[in-house]
């Protein structure tokens with residue numbers, strides 16, 4: 001191999017590396033953007049309503065699912081509110097996300113695309129030294145149950161929207177940016 005060939009080889013490798021790096025950056029950007037965009041505006045409105053409802057006492061969850069109807073339209077199906085709970089009593093608060101507040105909305109549901117629920121913002125003084133509060137990021141139970149394409153927890157207390165799948169949180173953005 002002479003000098004010229006060697007130089008060309010090095011240049012080729014360099015060019016390929018740059019190409020791969022650019023592709024990786026593009027792919028990551030596309031993934032993040034797509035993830036933000038896969039939440040339709042109808043769903044964002046329902047999420048805002050859930051947050052408002054959970055914030056009335058800060059001690060219960062709200063949530064729901066969305067999907068496509070047989071005609072290909074978005075359908076948003078809020079769940080019945082979760083039971084009010086006490087963060088000082090071993091802090092379990094939950095919601096049956098598939099238990100529709102209005103079962104009529106499920107009639108034409110064909111494909112479930114995503115689900116959301118709010119982790120409440122309430123806190124309570126349990127005793128002199130302990131303050132009870134609700135965990136804001138998705139719990140182990142949330143991660144284990146992440147079956148949909150898009151799974152979202154809204155931390156009403158910390159103001160973040162968490163996207164997650166079975167492996168963990170994949171993205172975390174301020175609620176104020178999410179709801180724009």
Ligand SMILES: [Zn+2]
Nearest residue numbers: 138139142153
């Ligand atoms: Zn949860």
